[in-house]
Amino acid sequence: MMQRKSFGNMQCPIARSLERVGEWWSILILRDAFQGLTRFDEFQKSLDIAPNILSRRLNALVEGGMLERRRYTDHPPRYEYVLTERGRDFRPVLLAMLAWGNKHFTPEGKAVVVIDRKTGIEADPVLVDRASGRLLAEPDFGTAAGPAADERTRRRHAAFAVAREQNGAHHV
Amino acid sequence: MMQRKSFGNMQCPIARSLERVGEWWSILILRDAFQGLTRFDEFQKSLDIAPNILSRRLNALVEGGMLERRRYTDHPPRYEYVLTERGRDFRPVLLAMLAWGNKHFTPEGKAVVVIDRKTGIEADPVLVDRASGRLLAEPDFGTAAGPAADERTRRRHAAFAVAREQNGAHHV
DNA sequence: CAGTATCCTGTCCGATACTG
DNA sequence: CAGTATCGGACAGGATACTG
Numbered sequence: 001m002m003q004r005k006s007f008g009n010m011q012c013p014i015a016r017s018l019e020r021v022g023e024w025w026s027i028l029i030l031r032d033a034f035q036g037l038t039r040f041d042e043f044q045k046s047l048d049i050a051p052n053i054l055s056r057r058l059n060a061l062v063e064g065g066m067l068e069r070r071r072y073t074d075h076p077p078r079y080e081y082v083l084t085e086r087g088r089d090f091r092p093v094l095l096a097m098l099a100w101g102n103k104h105f106t107p108e109g110k111a112v113v114v115i116d117r118k119t120g121i122e123a124d125p126v127l128v129d130r131a132s133g134r135l136l137a138e139p140d141f142g143t144a145a146g147p148a149a150d151e152r153t154r155r156r157h158a159a160f161a162v163a164r165e166q167n168g169a170h171h172v
Numbered sequence: 173m174m175q176r177k178s179f180g181n182m183q184c185p186i187a188r189s190l191e192r193v194g195e196w197w198s199i200l201i202l203r204d205a206f207q208g209l210t211r212f213d214e215f216q217k218s219l220d221i222a223p224n225i226l227s228r229r230l231n232a233l234v235e236g237g238m239l240e241r242r243r244y245t246d247h248p249p250r251y252e253y254v255l256t257e258r259g260r261d262f263r264p265v266l267l268a269m270l271a272w273g274n275k276h277f278t279p280e281g282k283a284v285v286v287i288d289r290k291t292g293i294e295a296d297p298v299l300v301d302r303a304s305g306r307l308l309a310e311p312d313f314g315t316a317a318g319p320a321a322d323e324r325t326r327r328r329h330a331a332f333a334v335a336r337e338q339n340g341a342h343h344v
Numbered sequence: 345c346a347g348t349a350t351c352c353t354g355t356c357c358g359a360t361a362c363t364g
Numbered sequence: 365c366a367g368t369a370t371c372g373g374a375c376a377g378g379a380t381a382c383t384g
Contacts, residue, residue, distance in 0.1 A: 007200055007219070011283035013273025014203050014266060020277070022196050023356070028179055031186050035315075035328065040366050046328070047179070050358050055367060065276075076364075078366075086276050088310075092299040093268040094186060095308055098315070100265055101185025104237075104258050105192070109320030111183035112329065116301075117314050123301040125308055127264040129288075130296040133305060136267055138260075142289050143207070143270070148281030156207065156218070157284065195376070212346050222378050227347060229376095248384070250346075 011153045020064045021090070025049060025057045027097075030066060030083075030090055038080040066090065092127075099125045183325045192236045193262070197221060197229045199269075202238060202255075202262055210252040238262065264299075271297045 007015045021027050025047065032046050044054055058081055061067040066087035072080045095114060102110045114123040127136045134140070145157040179187045193199050197219065204218050216226055230253055233239040238259035244252045267286060274282050286295040299308045306312070317329040 007196060009218075012200075012203070013271075013278060013282070013284055014269050015200060015273075016277040017269045017273040018196060018199060024179060024190060024194050027190060028184075028187060031184070046181075051367065052369080053357055076365080089272055089275060091310070092297075092308070093265060093272055095299055096265040096268045097186050097189045099185075100261055101187075101189035102318075103261060105188040106185060106320065110185070110318035111321045111325050112185055112315050113318040114301075114308060114313055115316045117312060120316075123308060123313055124303060125264075125299050126302045127267055127297050128300050128305075129286075130298045132295075133300075136264070136286060136295060136297055138263070140289060141286055141295055143284050144287045144292075146274075146282035146285040148278065149283045153283050223347065224349080225377050
């Protein structure tokens with residue numbers, strides 16, 4: 001009945017992202033890819049995942065454009081899986097999840113942290129606006145219907161859209 | 173056999189986060205909660221989700237500490253679901269996913285954007301280190317085994333751990 | 345309005361065996 | 365080493381009916 005993954009308003013970029021990385025393993029595979037893993041059996045050992053499942057997820061990630069399958073030796077033909085630009089762009093999501101997990105699900109302390117590779121000093125990942133450097137926090141920042149929004153999306157974001165259109169200086 | 177969600181190295185904060193929000197709907201429900209939705213039927217209409225499934229996911233989110241179930245009227249007893257601090261802290265993940273989706277999966281243009289609510293100007297979400305404000309990008313920043321890392325985690329991050337322990341100024 | 349109760353289906357995943 | 369092929373189980377999710 002469900003022809004393919006389809007969740008509510010498919011215009012939503014979050015829902016679209018989930019179409020690509022919604023499966024459990026996908027995100028962990030990408031995480032490992034950022035660790036530098038590229039080969040089938042590296043992923044398999046790291047994740048302790050059944051080979052058929054790994055194959056399936058890897059192919060899905062390749063098809064989704066997050067990984068590229070590249071032959072690294074000719075005979076026998078051997079392939080490695082490397083992050084594409086799209087895959088690398090997923091990194092902020094991963095780090096945001098890492099920060100969230102570190103804050104809320106590590107009663108025994110942090111097992112993995114983000115560090116400055118030169119100094120070894122731990123970093124504290126926060127999301128900001130690139131131009132202004134301001135923290136992307138409520139209530140200063142919110143979401144709004146974008147230029148390509150359809151009716152339904154626009155209705156969802158009515159309150160913000162108003163503020164945006166007026167482009168005024170009063171708070172909502 | 174699989175008693176509960178368990179993926180490879182469960183020390184990893186990303187894997188732990190996935191335990192809580194790994195199901196497809198969970199993230200979309202949180203997204204809607206940030207839109208201000210609080211009531212059962214609001215979620216249901218917005219997501220076009222079966223009521224039993226919504227009930228299941230909502231309860232899981234409450235149990236996981238992301239949402240709080242709060243009685244807002246006594247007779248008849250009515251409840252609303254509001255974000256807890258843990259739930260609100262998930263926002264950067266959502267916005268990072270939004271940014272990723274906007275960059276890669278919107279051939280027709282952006283349907284939803286992050287804006288400054290006062291000015292209506294679109295923001296460009298990027299992840300930085302809170303203290304230094306520096307972009308958390310490769311190769312300057314990476315992940316490393318934290319203080320609570322077990323053997324396996326430490327081995328995974330061997331290269332980075334070295335840099336961290338030496339705390340030196342040379343690059344890896 | 346805010347769910348619960350049933351029943352059913354899809355598919356993600358695990359286990360295992362096998363191949364170039 | 366790098367996968368494919370097959371089988372089976374668990375569970376997320378869908379459809380629908382029903383209740384206070």
